[in-house]
Amino acid sequence: MKPLSSAAGLTAVVLLASLAGASGASAAPLPKPKALPSVNMEAVVKAAQIDPQRPDNTLTPGAKASVLLVEKALLDRHLLDKKWVDGYFGTTTIAAYAKYQKSLGYSGLGATGLPGKASLVKLGEGRFKVTHIITPGARVKVGAFVVNTRTQKMLDEAQRLLHRRLTLDQGSYNPGGDPTSAGTHDGGGVVDVDVKGMSAETRVSVARTLRRVGFAAWVRNPAQGDWPWHIHAAAISDTDLSGPAQHQIGAYYLGLNGLADHGPDDGPKVPIRTWEEYLRLH
Structure with missing residues (x-):
């Protein structure tokens, strides 16, 4: 067979390339990957604090869609x-999520x-994205005392609003440090504020301001337990909260005082907001 001339060979290459391009142009485009639904972590964490403390099955507003995905x-x-x-x-979903966390190797506060x-993002792989x-x-x-940076920022903002420094009596991550605290200080987000030298009016003002920036805060007095006057403050939605502190947050949302007697909330009335919700408003 006679070999093609260089000109003929070039023509053949151009013809093949044109055919290949035409073939590619007629191919159907690949379908776009389906967008994953979103899980709002703020809403899920809020529900996980409130729902176990409810006397009924009322859903936490704005959380249903995200909780269902989880x-x-x-x-x-x-x-x-x-x-x-x-x-x-x-409580059943809480227990199931705790089993899942343990399956990932977490323990204690994790x-x-x-x-x-970390656990929520892992759970959502291929299923949902976390926002x-x-x-x-x-x-x-x-x-x-030891706290986490989220709690520190909340305290700093409260001090800015109050135009005064706050001194702590107890910090966070203090397991067994004070038996009267019933484990609320074992994890993150929880502090006790020293009120020595404060008038009754000032104590209430401090508690109100702590609530404004995202704490569940109460003025505690010696008649309520074996402790001196102080302000107990738990950062809402801190994901390092101990189990007892989670219960206190739920109680706060439900209008209770966070104590074992499940009495009515005796603190200053303000709209309940998390730190993240406060930041979005200011």
């Missing part, structure tokens, strides 16, 4: 029965059933 993921991991996939982050960023993420941040010192 519960469906737990169902698929055989950690939650189908009947509990209802948008209500009650396995209380309160969703944290409105909450992180407690690194542990830092405030005076002689």
